[in-house]
Amino acid sequence: MDFTPSTRDTYRPFTGIEVAAWMAGVMPCCGGTMYVRGPMGGASINLQCPRCDFRISVLDPDRYGRKPFAAHVIRERLP
Numbered sequence: 001m002d003f004t005p006s007t008r009d010t011y012r013p014f015t016g017i018e019v020a021a022w023m024a025g026v027m028p029c030c031g032g033t034m035y036v037r038g039p040m041g042g043a044s045i046n047l048q049c050p051r052c053d054f055r056i057s058v059l060d061p062d063r064y065g066r067k068p069f070a071a072h073v074i075r076e077r078l079p
Helices: 016-023
Strands: 009-013 036-041 044-048 055-059 072-075
Touching: none
Parallel strands: none
Antiparallel strands: 009 072, 036 044, 044 055, 055 072
């Protein structure tokens, strides 16, 4: 995961549509089913979509399942 700052960097909660996609088992950006695991802190982990570079901070789905809370976008997807 590249940590170079980007103009797409943000920190905002998931929208309702993004929550629904995440709970359905897909990345909320482009519907991909794969992600790259990034840094972890406590129960949260950063995940990156390999298709569009969208990044999220969520509860680790491998440890806690897909939860609708504590979910934030940290980088918007590529246009």
